[in-house]
Amino acid sequence: MDRQASGRAAEDRALSWLQHQGLHLLERNFRCRLGEIDLIMEDRDCLVFVEVRKRGRTSRVDAASSVDSRKQQKIILTAQYYLSRFPQRANQPCRFDLIALASDSETATPLWYKDAFRP
Template sequence: MAEHNDRGREAEQLAREWLEGKGYVFLAENYRYKHAEIDLIMTHRELLVFVEVKFRTGTGYGYAEEFVDYKKRQLIIRAADHYIYEIDWHRDIRFDIVGVYRDPHGRVAFKHFEDAFY
């Protein structure tokens, strides 16, 4: 597996653990529907939350949320619609972005954008 894929999986695991520490309940990871993938699916306070995780070693090329463009958002929404139908969900949903940042010393920080798009 390519190094960037390994870092992405690690970032997703770190984000999952961090969100669980904030009271989120994990349901699924890497949910795929056609050409779309949702990194994490969780519940929080009776909301179904679809989470896109972005890993960065710095902000020189931009912040995590800037890398979820219109096309990516549409793919996530399409996959979320399928998941909602699949599990017969009838309550509210939300789309979040979690930026996972690792500095040159290996320290990890998170930036959480709740209700980032729809």
């Protein structure tokens, strides 16, 4: 499986899992010149920007640690742009979550880091 297909499969798995946790999908792969957000969801009244990461056993950095401060800043800027495009959501509480998946297991429960980082 190529990298793009693998990433799509990871996002599919994360999306399905989050929906089973009660979150509602608003946008998938929101892109702008500043970056991309994998999933934008609602958790009750909270707007949730989700980064999905998948890493193998041989990776030097685990999935959660791979979202460094530079990547966090790109996600935050992209989220701010999203909010500027949808002003009706601008006053909604927001958080940034991370879903970490092990690439060697399709059955392992994803690791969900709620409020993984803040602006």
